[in-house]
Amino acid sequence: MDSALETPDSPAGTQLAGKSAKTISTTAPQSSELPEVLNNRYRIERLLGVGGMGAVYRARDLLREQYGDPDPYVALKTLNEEFAEYPDANALLYSEFALTSRLRHSNVIRFYAFNVDRTSQRAFMTMELLKGPTLDHLISERQEGLPWLEFRQIAIPLLEALHASHSLGVLHGDIKPSNVMLTADGLRLFDYGLGEPLQGLLPGLPRLSRKRIAAWTPRYAALELLDGGELTEAADLYAVAVILYELISGHHPYSRLTAKQAKCMEQGETLDKPENLPKHCWPTLKAALAFDEQDRQTTVAELLASFNHQPISLLQRLLGRTA
Incomplete structure (x- = not known):
């Protein structure tokens, strides 16, 4: 499938190359299906919403739960199945995380971490679970x-x-x-x-x-x-x-x-x-x-x-x- 990314020094739509490709996983996911538990830590509970490229789920952080956190829930975002099939899908999601994790403002959503599930190779990121009307x-x-x-x-x-x-x-x-x-x-x-x-x-x-x-x-x-x-x-x-x-x-x-x-x-x-x-x-x-x-x-x-x-x-x- 064609690339969905471009680097600042390359034409639009080319495959990732150079420094970005070395530092960010661009391996195509082995499976487009999202596992029930990611990295033996985040248990998917339900779908919260689907956007143009991504899907956001309510997930339970089993590690936080193990240590008695009374509110172990996070929002977990991954690319939807269509975009997960891109060869540079992981880098696509990492780009969003790299940008937004630098933002520190009370009115901007707070991001926690970026990970790649070891079994499925699906990239995902965790963030605060928002509750309220849009x-x-x-x-x-x-x-x-x-x-x-x-x-x-x-x-x-x-x-x-x-x-x-x-x-x-x-x-x-x-x-x-x-x-x-x-x-x-x-x-x-x-x-x-x-x-x-x-x-x-x-x-x-x-x-x-x-x-x-x-x-x-x-x-x-x-x-x-x-x-x-x-x-x-x-x-x-x-x-x-x-x-x-x-x-x-x-x-x-x-x-x-x-x-x-x-x-x-x-x-x-x-x-x-x-x-x-x-x-x-x-x-x-x-x-x-x-x-x-x-x-x-x-x-x-x-x-x-x-x-x-x-x-x-x-x-x-x-x-x-x-x-």
Whole structure:
């Protein structure tokens, strides 16, 4: 089967070579079936969700259980059976782990370890087990949109998580409501499976060949990605802006169309400010929703600043003058 990876110094879609191939297992798995127990430690209990390339399971850590841990459960991610058959499948999953394990932020999912099962040669990684609704459920339940104060409690930590990722050189690549969860101890951004490092970070890390795999969700993908362009901070910005618009308004800014379809229909010309959004936030959010990358004249940091800003009221200004 063709390779799903590319290295920084090789054409897209070539087999791994050089340093990356020596340091990361790229052996094709002996069996596409996932064992019930991986590495004699992680017992698979049930499937939690399936994405474009990966599958996530609830698993019991038998070692932690043996030592009396009252909560020995983890989330275990492996590539789904289709991608597990790629000759470089293990390196594909390791790329995600190498990126996300460097992220240390309270609103980004915490990763524990990367392993390869000795019997099946299936690569897997373990991470914190998240519990709670994802934003797609919230959006479907709140079709009138969230009030401003409630919206800020979600928007700010989401933007902080993305800003932290970009600051550490990590692009997400597939921001969508189902990749954001509201847990008991706060919001979590997860699933960096389509993520990439910014230029200069981890130069030896193999990268996903986007010419062969386009697994992002079309209605959240920036126009340049749909046209075969590179993943950038601006593409992540567009995706998160679409989510924010949905949360505050209760509906997709472009009628759930792709950016390409919406641009052809000139929907950007009729985009209105959501009723619940303060006026001072609209210019920045609207800029983030621009179809063309060069027209997105803002950043995640500026969008975060606009939501954090509290304009001084007329009464406060009058009181200030008389103080």
